[in-house]
Amino acid sequence: MAVIAHPRMPRTFVLAAGTLLLLVLLFAVKDARAIPAFNRQTGQNCVACHAGGQFPDLTPYGRLFKLTGYTIGERALPLAAMAVMSYNRTRNTASPDPAFDRAATFPKDGNAIFQTASVFLGGRITDNLGAFVQYTYNNYDAQSPSDSRWVGHSSSDNLDVRYADRFIAPGRDLIVGATMNNNPSVQDPWNSAPAWGFNVVPGSSGPAATPLLAGGLAQNVAGFGGYAYWNRTVYAELSAYRTANGLFSFMSQGFNVGRGDMQIVKGSNPYWRLALTHEWGPHSAMVGTFGLAAKVYPDPTDPSGPTNRFRDTGLDGQYQFLLDPHAVTVTASYIHEKIDYADSLANQPAPLDPDGTLGLPLTNASDTLRMFRAKASYVYRAKYGGSLSFFDVRGSTNSALQTSAPDPENPGALVDGSESVTGNLTGNPATRGWTAEAFWTPVQYLRLGVEYTMFNRFNGAANNYDGFGRNAKDNNTLFVYLWGAF
Amino acid sequence: MKRTSIALALALSGLIAGCATPERSRALNNPSVSASTMARQVCSNCHGIDGNSVSPNFPRLAAQQPAYVVEQLTGFRTHHRSDPAGFEYMWGLSRHLTDEQIKGLAEYFSAQAPAPNPSHDAALAQRGREVFEHGVPGKSIPPCASCHGERGQGNAAFPRLAGQHADYVEKQLLVFQRTDQRPEGAVMKTVAHLLTRDNMRAVAEYVQGMPGR
Numbered sequence: 001m002a003v004i005a006h007p008r009m010p011r012t013f014v015l016a017a018g019t020l021l022l023l024v025l026l027f028a029v030k031d032a033r034a035i036p037a038f039n040r041q042t043g044q045n046c047v048a049c050h051a052g053g054q055f056p057d058l059t060p061y062g063r064l065f066k067l068t069g070y071t072i073g074e075r076a077l078p079l080a081a082m083a084v085m086s087y088n089r090t091r092n093t094a095s096p097d098p099a100f101d102r103a104a105t106f107p108k109d110g111n112a113i114f115q116t117a118s119v120f121l122g123g124r125i126t127d128n129l130g131a132f133v134q135y136t137y138n139n140y141d142a143q144s145p146s147d148s149r150w151v152g153h154s155s156s157d158n159l160d161v162r163y164a165d166r167f168i169a170p171g172r173d174l175i176v177g178a179t180m181n182n183n184p185s186v187q188d189p190w191n192s193a194p195a196w197g198f199n200v201v202p203g204s205s206g207p208a209a210t211p212l213l214a215g216g217l218a219q220n221v222a223g224f225g226g227y228a229y230w231n232r233t234v235y236a237e238l239s240a241y242r243t244a245n246g247l248f249s250f251m252s253q254g255f256n257v258g259r260g261d262m263q264i265v266k267g268s269n270p271y272w273r274l275a276l277t278h279e280w281g282p283h284s285a286m287v288g289t290f291g292l293a294a295k296v297y298p299d300p301t302d303p304s305g306p307t308n309r310f311r312d313t314g315l316d317g318q319y320q321f322l323l324d325p326h327a328v329t330v331t332a333s334y335i336h337e338k339i340d341y342a343d344s345l346a347n348q349p350a351p352l353d354p355d356g357t358l359g360l361p362l363t364n365a366s367d368t369l370r371m372f373r374a375k376a377s378y379v380y381r382a383k384y385g386g387s388l389s390f391f392d393v394r395g396s397t398n399s400a401l402q403t404s405a406p407d408p409e410n411p412g413a414l415v416d417g418s419e420s421v422t423g424n425l426t427g428n429p430a431t432r433g434w435t436a437e438a439f440w441t442p443v444q445y446l447r448l449g450v451e452y453t454m455f456n457r458f459n460g461a462a463n464n465y466d467g468f469g470r471n472a473k474d475n476n477t478l479f480v481y482l483w484g485a486f
Numbered sequence: 487m488k489r490t491s492i493a494l495a496l497a498l499s500g501l502i503a504g505c506a507t508p509e510r511s512r513a514l515n516n517p518s519v520s521a522s523t524m525a526r527q528v529c530s531n532c533h534g535i536d537g538n539s540v541s542p543n544f545p546r547l548a549a550q551q552p553a554y555v556v557e558q559l560t561g562f563r564t565h566h567r568s569d570p571a572g573f574e575y576m577w578g579l580s581r582h583l584t585d586e587q588i589k590g591l592a593e594y595f596s597a598q599a600p601a602p603n604p605s606h607d608a609a610l611a612q613r614g615r616e617v618f619e620h621g622v623p624g625k626s627i628p629p630c631a632s633c634h635g636e637r638g639q640g641n642a643a644f645p646r647l648a649g650q651h652a653d654y655v656e657k658q659l660l661v662f663q664r665t666d667q668r669p670e671g672a673v674m675k676t677v678a679h680l681l682t683r684d685n686m687r688a689v690a691e692y693v694q695g696m697p698g699r
Contacts (some may be wrong), residue, residue, distance in 0.1 A: 041577015042514075060541070065530045072516035072528055074582060127511045166510060168526045170535055281538050282653075323653060324543060324571070 021205055021213030031279045033198060035443065036486055037122040038065070039078035046444045051167075051320060052327030052379025053444050056196045060284050063189035067175050067229055070130030079130075080120040086481040087112045092474035097420040105421050107150065108203070114139050116202040116333055118157060129163040129179075138202070155253040157188045157221055158195070175229040179237075179448040182244055183218040184271045187225070187237070190286050192316035192331035198373050205453035205477045207393045209429035211261075211337040211369050213292045213312040217241065220263045222248035235275040240268040241294070243303075264303040266295040282323040290314045298342050306342035311385065313337075325381040332374040339367045350399035352416055360399045360407060369395035369429065386438040395429040395459070402427040404467035420468035428460030433472075445486055451479040515582035521590025528579065529591065537598040542651035543571075546603065549649075554591035559583060561670055569667040571657065591642040599684045601602035602650045605695030614692025617685055625680040629687060633673075648696035655690035666691075 046053035049062030062113035084375035094105040121133040133155035141153035164177030183191040194214040199206040225239025244252035273290030295307035316333040346365035353360040372392045379385035407413040439449035459465040537548030561567035605611040621629040638648030645651040662674040
C-alpha cells in the first residue's frame with residue numbers, strides 16, 4: 001500500500017524524463033545487460049546469471065558467480081546504472097475523518113513518478129576479491145518536518161564486498177569466502193532470502209509490519225562474516241552486524257529521523273545461515289534455515305541504556321526449473337520473531353491511554369511476529385513473465401500499536417482516532433494478501449511491469465481496521481513500473 | 487583509533503591483492519592461467535568438472551572429440567557460431583582465450599569419462615535408433631552413424647553424440663534446420679533439412695541413452 005506522502009512532481013517533467021530514459025535505453029545503449037557491469041566482465045547475457053534473464057532470481061551459475069566473489073571473467077568498466085519510474089493507484093483514498101489529509105497520506109496515488117535511480121559499482125577487483133555496490137538516489141526518501149513534502153536523498157544501498165577462494169578437484173569442491181555487507185541476507189544467493197525475494201521493485205506494495213530480519217536493518221548496519229559451500233550441497237555462513245557508523249558510515253543510508261526506519265544496534269549481532277542444495281536435470285532445489293539475534297536501541301536518537309532484543313529464526317526453500325524457453329522459480333520463507341522490549345517500553349500504559357481511563361491493557365513485555373511469504377514466477381523466452389506472491393504476517397496483540405479504542409463513556413464512539421487509513425483499532429499487526437505481477441522485457445535492459453496487490457487483512461482486521469470503517473481491501477493497489485538499466 | 491583502522495584496512499587490502507593464486511584463478515583474459523584451472527574454476531559451473539553436465543541446458547563435454555571442441559570455442563571467440571545458446575553464454579567467456587588455452591580445454595574435456603545419461607522413453611528411443619542407424623531412406627536422409635560413428639563416439643570435427651542431453655541435441659538440430667547460425671556445421675543443414683520434429687525428438691532421445699564407450 002502506498003500510504004506515504006510525496007512532492008507533487010509536474011507530470012510533464014515526469015513524462016519527459018520517462019521518454020528520455022526510454023530513448024537513451026533503446027538507442028544509445030548498444031551493449032547493455034543487468035547489472036551491466038557484470039555483463040561487461042563475463043561478456044555473457046543476463047540469462048546466464050538470472051532466471052529467464054529477469055532480476056532478481058539467480059540461476060545456479062549466477063549463485064556460483066556470487067559465491068565465488070563476482071570474480072569470473074576479466075576486469076572491465078565496473079559501472080552500471082538503473083532507474084525506476086512508477087505509477088500507482090490505491091482502491092480507496094477517501095476517509096470519513098474530517099481531519100484526513102488525502103494528499104499527505106496518498107501522495108503518489110494517481111501520479112507517474114520518478115521513484116529511484118541507482119549507480120552500481122560491481123565486479124572483479126582481484127582473482128579473489130569482488131564487489132556489488134549499489135548507490136541509490138531515492139526521490140521519496142523522507143518527509144520534511146516543516147511541510148511534510150518529500151525530500152530526495154542519495155546514499156549507500158545494498159553493498160556486498162567479498163573475498164572468495166575455491167578448492168575444486170574431481171569429487172570435491174569447496175568454496176570459502178568472507179563478506180562485508182550492509183543488510184542481513186543481501187549476501188545470500190537464494191531468492192527466498194528476505195533481501196531478494198519480495199517487493200524488489202522500489203515502490204511496490206507489501207505488508208507494513210515485518211520482522212527485523214526482513215529489511216529492518218538494511219543499510220543501518222555493517223556486517224562481516226565467513227561462509228563455505230561444500231560440493232554444491234551444503235552452505236553455511238556466520239556473520240556479525242554492528243551499527244554502520246564511524247569508519248563504516250559509508251555503508252549506511254545516513255541518519256534521518258524523518259524516514260522513521262533508522263535502527264541503532266548494540267555491539268555485534270550474530271546472523272547465521274545453513275542451506276542444503278541439490279541439482280538434477282533442469283531442476284534445482286534448496287531448503288534452508290537462517291536467523292538473527294539483535295539488540296536494538298528503542299530510541300535511535302539516544303543509543304544508550306537497555307535495548308529491545310530480537311530473535312528471528314527462519315525456514316526457507318526454493319525450487320527452480322530452467323530449460324529454455326521456460327524459467328520457473330518458486331520460493332517460500334517463514335520467519336518467527338520474538339521481541340523482548342526494554343523496560344522503558346514493557347508494561348507501560350498504552351500511548352492512547354496514558355492515565356488508564358480507557359481500560360486498555362499495559363503494553364506487552366514481549367511480542368511475537370510470524371511472517372510467511374511465498375512467490376512463484378514464470379518467464380517465457382526471457383521476455384514475457386509474471387509472478388504470484390502471497391504474504392501473511394501474524395503477531396501478538398499489543399496495546400502499544402493501538403491508535404484508537406472504543407470510548408467507554410460514549411458507546412459506539414471512538415477515542416482519539418487520529419490516524420485513519422494508517423491506524424490500528426485492534427493493536428494487532430496481522431496483514432495478509434496477494435500480489436500478482438505481469439511484465440514484459442522487450443530488450444533485456446528494459447522492463448515494463450504491472451502489479452496488483454490485494455489485502456485480505458490489514459493491521460489486524462479485514463473490516464474497519466482503523467476504527468474509521470476502512471477495510472483491508474480499500475488498500476488494494478495497482479502499481480505500474482518502468483525499469484531500466486545500462 | 488580511526489588511523490589504526492585505516493592502516494589495518496590498507497594493509498589487509500595489500501595482502502589480499504598480493505595473494506594472487508593463478509592456480510585457482512577465475513580470470514578469462516590471463517594467458518598464464520592453465521586450461522585445467524579454467525575448466526575447474528569456470529567451465530565446471532555449467533558443464534561439470536568431469537564434463538558430465540547435470541542440466542540439459544548445457545551440453546555434456548566428457549569424451550567429446552577434441553577437434554570439435556577446438557572448432558566450437560574458436561567459433562564462439564570469432565562469433566562465427568551465433569545460435570542463442572552460444573552467444574548468450576559463450577561469446578563473452580571465450581573472447582580472450584588463447585589458442586593454447588582452447589587446445590588445453592579440448593584435451594581436458596576429451597579425457598573425461600562419460601557418465602551414463604539414460605533415455606526416458608524407450609519407444610521413442612527405438613524410433614530414434616532406426617534413424618540413427620539407417621537414416622530415413624525415403625527422404626534420402628543418411629544414417630547419423632555414418633559420420634558420428636556406430637557408437638555415437640564422433641570423429642574429429644563430427645561431434646560425439648553418445649550421452650548428449652536429448653534437449654540440447656533437438657535444439658541444435660532445429661538451429662541447423664532453420665538457421666545459418668552454425669556455418670561450421672553446414673553439412674548438417676542438408677541432413678536436417680527434411681527431418682520431422684518427431685525424427686529429431688526420437689534421434690535425440692536415442693543418442694542420450696547411448697553408452698558410447
